Amino acid sequence: MTGHPQSSMPGQKISIQASQLGKTYEHPAGSVVALRDLSFQVHAGEFFCVLGPSGCGKSTLLHLLSGLESPSTGAVTIKPTSVGMVFQEHALFPWMTLERNLSFILDQQAPAQQAANRQLARRWLQKVGLEKFQHAYPHQVSGGMRQRAAVARSFAVQPALLLMDEPFVHLDYQTRMQLQQMLLTLWQEVGCSVVFVTHDIEEAVLLADRLMIMSRHPGTAKTVLQNDLPRPRHLLDLKTNARFIDLVEQSIGVIRDELQAVD
Amino acid sequence: MRMKDFAIRTLAPLGAFLLWELCSRSGLLDARFFPPPSIILYHLIMISPGEGIFRDIGASLSRIVLGYSAGCGAGIATGMVMGLSRRTRDLLYPLVAMLYPIPKIAVLPLIMLIFGIGEMSKIMVVFIGSFFLVLINTLHGVVGIARIHHQVARVYRISRRAYLRHVVLPGAAPAIFAGLKLAIGYSLVIVVAAEFSGADAGIGYLIWQSWETFSLKSMYAGLFVIALLGALFAYALEWLERRLIPWRDDRDTREHHDA
Structure with missing residues (x-):
């Protein structure tokens, strides 16, 4: 072709x-x-x-x-x-909690609504089954959970x-x-x-x-x-x-x- | 658990003191040259204040605080700029690489020539010493930030400002802290050496004076103070590091669980 x-x-x-x-x-x-x-x-x-x-x-x-x-x-x-993007691995910022990894990106795109962004971040973490780990840092969870969070992040920006x-x-x-x-x-x-x-x-x-x-x-x-x-x-x-x-x-x-x- | 940690950490210093005490008391060491630590401690607490040791500590501390904080500030800023801009790095790195290994004490005479024999020259040596250590560590920290973090920042169109504040700074923070920790110990070394000559106060001055008048107990008192300050600075910075870099906490052990 x-x-x-x-x-x-x-x-x-x-x-x-x-x-x-x-x-x-x-x-x-x-x-x-x-x-x-x-x-x-x-x-x-x-x-x-x-x-x-x-x-x-x-x-x-x-x-x-x-x-x-x-x-x-x-x-x-x-x-x-x-556009949302998911990489092979290690693409979460290690210095941010899972929730912050999502809300930080959302804050960049809609700085005026940080509270709503945090809500949205939590909702997406919940969707991928990570609601209990929203305050954990990436190194504290398994590789599979990190990729879940990365997928949640890419969807949260409503790509x-x-x-x-x-x-x-x-x-x-x-x-x-x-x-x-x-x-x-x-x-x-x-x-x-x-x-x-x-x-x-x-x-x-x-x-x-x-x-x-x-x-x-x-x-x-x-x-x-x-x-x-x-x-x-x-x-x-x-x-x-x-x-x-x-x-x-x-x-x-x-x-x-x-x-x-x-x- | 915390008590146990504390006990383990005090074990080695206490053991060393005990050994020294025994050797000195039993005559294995000449007590004129190596007085038992208990006597030095007694001297430090009861006699030294009357001889003005607080003035000496204050003088050294103020030189360290001024030189170190200015040096670290300038080092972090320069390291950041060099880390972020390839051009600046290419321009300045050869100079840094040449100046960094020069023992800072070796340039003290030159610095005294420029800044006089007063406070400024001592602050400046501490400044220069801290500056290079922190600069080099910051630079490596910034350059070493994983490529993927830059890519994520670009894909999600993170603003330059947020990028510096939330990606570069925390990404380089562990390396910056390594520099800060090295620099504080080094500052202590430099300031004492700088005070050996051309000073009328300071821990280095105290040690040198005591040596010249053969007041060995006062000399040891000065050494004790340096050791204490060094440990204090190191633990304070480690505490600060744990507070400011929580994501790094027991990373080593976690990585193993993860595998």
């Missing part, structure tokens, strides 16, 4: 329009092409997964979408101005677009499943667009409406799969679902040659 952006379905609003994105890093030892000629769209309210091995430029892609870095070539247009950079990669299997389910519930409630980056094929199939599968050297899109698994999804039941297994195998099929080629 490279080079020709997918035509959007009629009536669907576009949240992200990326055309021929490229990113090259200049190093003294030579330049590294992290992304090349990447075009895609994300619809408003869509759960869009970017799936690929490490080194395929998917984190770079998120940095381009969040504005942390700018593309070397091509352009990206993002409709919503309010129209949520960017997630392998947010559950450092969690154990059980905790990861809990958080995946929690994320789906919150997302369906809020209805924002999500770009979720992961290298975990099952995770991508569990969560996504569509998944863009990337290859590396240089990072670019191989294909975009439509995921028609019904919602709401219950991840425990889904793992034995025939359609789910089919989609996972399709995804593996896309990267099969690459799996065999490397190492």
